[in-house]
Amino acid sequence: EPPNCYLGNLLAFFTSLGGVITVAGESARPRQFFGAAHGQQIRGLSFEGPRLTGINLTTVAPTGNHTAPEGLVAEVSWRADAAVDEVGFHFRDGSRVAYGGQGGDEQGPFVLQPQELLVAVTQEYTGQYLGNSLVFLTSLGNVLTLAGSESRRSNCFAVASGLQVVGLQWQHDSGQLVGVECGPAEKW
Numbered sequence: 581e582p583p584n585c586y587l588g589n590l591l592a593f594f595t596s597l598g599g600v601i602t603v604a605g606e607s608a609r610p611r612q613f614f615g616a617a618h619g620q621q622i623r624g625l626s627f628e629g630p631r632l633t634g635i636n637l638t639t640v641a642p643t644g645n646h647t648a649p650e651g652l653v654a655e656v657s658w659r660a661d662a663a664v665d666e667v668g669f670h671f672r673d674g675s676r677v678a679y680g681g682q683g684g685d686e687q688g689p690f691v692l693q694p695q696e697l698l699v700a701v702t703q704e705y706t707g708q709y710l711g712n713s714l715v716f717l718t719s720l721g722n723v724l725t726l727a728g729s730e731s732r733r734s735n736c737f738a739v740a741s742g743l744q745v746v747g748l749q750w751q752h753d754s755g756q757l758v759g760v761e762c763g764p765a766e767k768w
Contacts, residue, residue: 588605588734588735588755588756588757589604589605589607589608589609590602590603590604590605590608590611590734591603591604591757592611592613592702593745594613594615594699594700594717595615596617596618596744596765596766597617597618598615598616598617598620599615600613600614600615609704609705609712609732610704610705611702611703611704611705612631612632612633612702612703612705613700613701613702614632614634614635614700614701614702615699615700615701615717616635616637616697616698616699616700617637618766619639619640620637620638620639620640620699621637621638621640621651621652621653621697621698621699621719622635622636622637622653622697622698622699622700622701622716623636623637623638623652623653623669623698624636624669624677625667625679625701627679627680627710630705630706630707630708630709630710630711631703631705632701632703632705632710632711632714635701638652640697648695648719648741649695649697650672650694650695651672651692651693651694651695651696651697651698651719652671652672652697653669653670653671653672653692653697653698654670654671654672654691654692655669655670655688655689655690655691655692656668656669656670656688656689656690656692656698656716656724656726657670657686657687657688657689657690658687658688658714658726659680659681659682659683659684659685659686659687660684660685660687660726660727660728660729661683661684661685661728661729662712662728662729662730663684663706663708663709663710663711663712663728663730663731664680664684664709664710664711664712664713664714664726664727664728665680665681665682665683665684665709665710665728666678666679666680666681666682666683666684666710667679667680667710667714667726668689670689672694679710680709680710681709683709684728687726688726690716690724692718692722693720695719695720696718696719696720696722697718697719698716698717698718699717699718699719700716700717700738701714701715701716701717702714702715702736704731704732706730709728712727712728712730712731712732713725713726713727713728713731713732714726715734715736717736717738718738719740719741720740720741721738721739721740721743722738723736723737723738735756735757735758737757737759737760739760739762742764742765742766743762743763743764743765744762744763744764744765745760745761745762746761746762746763747760747761748760748761749761
């Protein structure tokens with residue numbers, strides 16, 4: 581067995597009820613975790629100084645014609661250097677909201693599909709700026725990583741609406757998480 585064979589410093593699971601289950605080792609960097617419950621989407625962030633303290637949610641409006649609801653956020657942009665300086669949400673109605681300051685270099689944007697919802701966010705907290713990284717998970721199973729150069733590398737996996745994680749896939753020689761196994765679940 582290789583000498584550094586362990587499962588990592590932190591595992592976090594987001595539930596369909598908006599809960600977060602974490603398992604953290606002693607050397608895990610401080611992180612904040614927030615998830616939307618089934619039928620909700622993230623429309624904003626709450627910060628106290630540099631610390632992410634919450635998310636602003638809105639209910640996903642049913643479409644009535646069995647199509648996926650439209651997401652509020654069309655794009656996520658950010659500015660970063662060593663840490664994340666600013667994150668911006670560009671909404672489908674043309675409005676924009678930004679958090680943080682104007683430092684760093686412009687990055688992105690991540691463009692979301694019309695039916696893609698922001699459903700979870702994590703922050704690698706550093707005590708300044710908006711942290712070393714912000715990671716958003718979407719209802720289509722996409723992972724949007726906004727990171728500064730001081731961010732610690734991590735593997736993050738998400739599953740699309742209608743699926744749930746039923747197992748983890750590890751690279752046995754290194755202990756690295758390389759994927760997730762999926763099973764059916766209720767659609768978001």
